[in-house]
Amino acid sequence: MTSRRGFLKAGGLALFGIGMGGVPGFLVDAVAGIKQPGLFERKKILVCIFQRGAMDGLMAVTPFTDEYLKTARPSLFMSAAKTSANKPLIDLDGHFGLHPSMSAFEQVFREKRMGIVHGIGSPNNTRSHFDAQDYMESGTPFKKGTESGWLNRAVGLLGHDGATPLRGVSLTSSLPRSFYGDNPAVAISSLQDFNIQMKGNISGANMAAKSFEDLYDQTSSGLLKETGKESFEAIKMLQKTDIKNYKPANGATYPNSALGNSLKQIAQLIKMNVGMEVAFAESGGWDTHFNQGRETGIFARNVNDLSDSIMAFWLDMGTLQDDVTVMTMTEFGRTVKQNGTGGTDHGRASCNFILGNGVNGGLVHGIVKPLAIENLEDGRDLAVTTDFRAVFSEVADKHLRINNDKVLFPDWSGEKIGVMS
């Protein structure tokens, strides 16, 4: 439930978000006033989804009018033309078509809540999964020794005191590179496990919890004492809700997949109001060297899971949608030409999806030149025309109000491209 204040604030900011001119001064003041910390609890939340393995951006969002692509991918190319045999691409703008298995995205794209950036990637041309993920997550594409991840730095730049230990949460079994660093960030693989546990011995667990709470409260080590306190506060926050029997709002149904479960738990954390501001989840299986399929097959299943999971989350957010932006990312794209085994190999640029009411949506941003060989990077790959940092920093800036790019992405000083309004 949104408080009246929260609603007013959300609505107010949304007005700015769409970029309407002539917003009445009293409203500006009202919003500015409400922005004072302490008047309301809920903060903006950025949800990042890393698609590990390198998604084929040219199949997710296909420039279907490109004849070169058609030639390069005789058995992978799809068209937007409605034929009886196959599901066509979803024509977004007469040039780009969304994979038919991502039909869940169509509505939000048409409503201009979803933006796509095509030709996005890293200036470092490594085609190693490890290196490219490492660079994208550290946010420093030419420096391996960077200690922190960009999302950890984002947490540090939020600019207000967050007493909650759950400001940055990764729904993974161990902390991803993006969250490495000194600012609070927690890896939680399952919310249900976030408690003192003695299987089948509830009273024992309660007693142990009480003992631990006392012990940590009294310890001479400041670090253990503070963190102990935070931990028990976090448990109490999470215990307010029946996590196990969670019912998503608005009839949202999450796919029973790793990503679906992660996003469901992120939704729960958001609704519990535990002070989470940056969330992270993963999606795997994008390294499609073999028979990636077309309307059906492994790629179709992957994009279907991705879009259905995100849209279930979005529906579940309901009135909280104004507070949330979802952004996908992947380490690189795949070769323009299909390979000898019905798949694609490691390439350069891919595309990403950004969903939120503050997004400059309904557009495919970025530059994708005709895929003639002279326009390709190293004569084989979709060229990187937008540095991923341009997009990540803009989303962080506009949604989380972080505007210190020097810290967020040191060594970067490029232009933003207007993916947020």
Place this chain on the structure above:
Amino acid sequence: MKTSTRILFSSILVLLLAALCSFFKKELAAGKLVLPYKQAGLTERQAAEHLLSRFTYGPKAGDIERVLKIGLEKWFMQQLEGNLEDEDLNKMLIQYDDINLSNTEVENKYPTAARVLRMAIKDGTINKDSVNKGDQAAYRKQIKDYMELNGLKPQQELYRQFINQKILRAAYTNNQLRELLTDFWFNHFNVSLTKNQCASFIPAFERDVIRPNVTGKFNDLLLATAKSPAMLIYLDNFSSSGQPVAIARKDSALIKNGDVSNKIKKVQPKKKQGGLNENYAREVMELHTLGVDGGYTQNDVTQAARVLTGWTIAPMGEDGYGAGIKKLIDNVGEENLEKRGFVHQGDFLFVPTRHDNEEKVVLGKRFSANGGYDEGVALLYMLALHPSTAKFISKKIATRFVSDQPSPKLVNKMAKTFSKTDGDIKQVLITMVSSAEFWNVDALREKTKSPFELAISAVRSLDAQIIQPYQLYSWINKMGQKMYYYQAPTGFPDRGQYWINTGALLNRMNFGLALASQRIPGVHIDLAALNNHHEPESAEAALTTYSKIIMPERNLDATIKRLKPMLKDPDLDKKVEMAAEKNAAMVPVNDTSGNVKKARAGKKEEMQNSELAQVVGVILGSPEFQRK
């Protein structure tokens, strides 16, 4: 006259001084180590405990007495030598014998999934059109059968053995310090299983590169890491070359026809290969030697990268790593390699045709043209002995063994030893442990155990029998230390703040409870045996007794005081009873009522026993046990 007398006198003085110096040197070499714990106000027992908590994975019952008997100084020197017998451990390790395979053998036995697939397609076992199509379960079975038939194993199995051996070694080796140092130096020269290309070389990296060098000269360690396949791939130096080239073609053409520069130009690389890669050069300065403020510039990085071009990996096995290079070696002929300026040592290969032959200048030192392999060795030697390195390494060692924030005075002392002894790690450690700072009251319990240290110290303190080490690994991962999978070359940060966060701390508490109540499969404990089968008279007595067994020589008054009320809970028995009933009811027994009763009774007994387990679990999860 006067002058010559003076000279004579001063000569005698110098001689005398020299003799005196060599005398002291011999004294030190003979192991006359002095540990100044008394000056710090510690008893011998307390000092023994401090030594054990810093130079082992935690004291086992009776360890303090053992150290006292051997003598503190002698015990430390023994640990530094690291030659104690380890028969029991070695017996346990037999089941994980694949960690002894050479890199080539690993390549042959544990191919990547992608290579298995290529092999199976090549053999005609699998039709390439069937991959990712149709029945996935059937496909997986096909792959599995193919691997079994050809004696191949999934890489995950190798990593499992590798992780298991680490846990067993840490828990059971008598050479505890050697094991701690192996962990320390591995983390300093971190490589990661997350990078597939280098992952299968990591067991050999720890075994052959790190472990034998942990108390030797820092330079040897540095050079060994620089030449190891794991590091060469992890930080990309294997691919770094003087000019962008299509490797195999250019090299073979060069060798067959002498100068064929025209031909080379015609060779159009399909994918840009090679070229200069600065990753290793940067990190070797920033992370391995000088430190980020060590006084080098971007230009030094580039120049150093050029010095290290041509350092790569020798081909392995028939179908394994480096097929392109193999062709090149075959063309030159193994017997001609040295003549042609190649250096082939084990898995390391220096390829002169990929080396940048121009002059370079790094940190002011000139490396003249055509320096070949040797200039890389000289560069690393220079870096290893640089004053910034002495400081950086000393600080890192002090941070590991003394305090999260070691005093500059201590670091300087250690750095001085480092420089004086040409980077002798053993001597640096001796300086550290002989310093007042090591024994300072502020340093006691200052360090927070890493999750790995916590798990192993708990196992050691309970004298647990580890049947399935991997079960512990899952917990260590949950507590925030996915060993061997830390992605960044920095290695895990070595400070309490990094380890202690909300989720991790809860998991530490849960780990204690799970271990003590025997809920970690494959890790057996016998709490009664730990107390020589003396049953404590009361829960309170149990608390005192077991606290002292698990954390000897610590002031546990506060811990015990806090825990007592938990045991005095007047409703405890009732609660236990109720919980037992509830649990029994939850057990699905659709047999006769007699069995239900039996299950209940058993459960009840278990619950009462579990009271002790609970006490022990809380001790293991207590703040005091998180410190070392």
